Amino acid sequence: DVKVTQSSRYLVKRTGEKVFLECVQDMDHENMFWYRQDPGLGLRLIYFSYDVKMKEKGDIPEGYSVSREKKERFSLILESASTNQTSMYLCASSFNLAGGLQKNEQFFGPGTRLTVL
C-alpha cells in the first residue's frame, strides 16, 4: 500500500514564526502536492513538484514556499506565519504517467491541522 505521511497531525504556531510541514511518500512517486483545505472552499493547490528540486505554483502560492531535495520528501514552508494561514494542510503524491497531472491517481496523507495564533 502507498503510504504518505505528514510530520504532525496538529500544530500550533504564533504569528511571524517560520513553519515547516514535512511530507514523505514511500512509493517512488515523481509528483508531490501540497493543498490547503478550508470549509466551503474545498481543496486548493498551493504548490506541486514533478521532480527533485523542481516546483510549480498552484492556485494559492502566496505566503508559501516549498522544498524538494529528495524524491520521497516534499516540504511546505511558511516563512512568516499569519492567522489567515490557519487551515488543514494535505500532502499528496502520484506517479507521472502519460495524460497529465489530473490523470494520475493521487494518494493523500492524513493532513496537518495548523493553527496560527
Place this chain on the structure above:
Amino acid sequence: LAKTTQPISMDSYEGQEVNITCSHNNIATNDYITWYQQFPSQGPRFIIQGYKTKVTNEVASLFIPADRKSSTLSLPRVSLSDTAVYYCLVGYGGATNKLIFGTGTLLAVQP
C-alpha cells in the same frame, strides 16, 4: 474563473442509490474527471475516473454526457459507511496543468 460546482450536501438512507452531480463548464479537451472520497480525519482517496460516457468499478459508476460539462457520480445501495465528503476533480489543463477540486458534497446516510 474556471471552477467546478457541486451541491453542498445530500441526505440518503441505507440501500438507496445516490447520484452526485458536478458541473465543470470550462472543461478542456484533454481533461479527465476524477472523484475522491474523504472521511473525517483522513485525506481524500480515489474512487473513480472517466473521460466520457460511462465508467463503472466495484464501488461506483461515473456518467459523463457528450458535452462533458458535467458528470454524475453514482453510488449504488449506499450504507452508513458511505457517509463522507465527495469531491470531483477536473484538470483545467492545457499547459498549466491546473487541478481544480470542487468544494465537496457531504453525503449523510441515515439508517
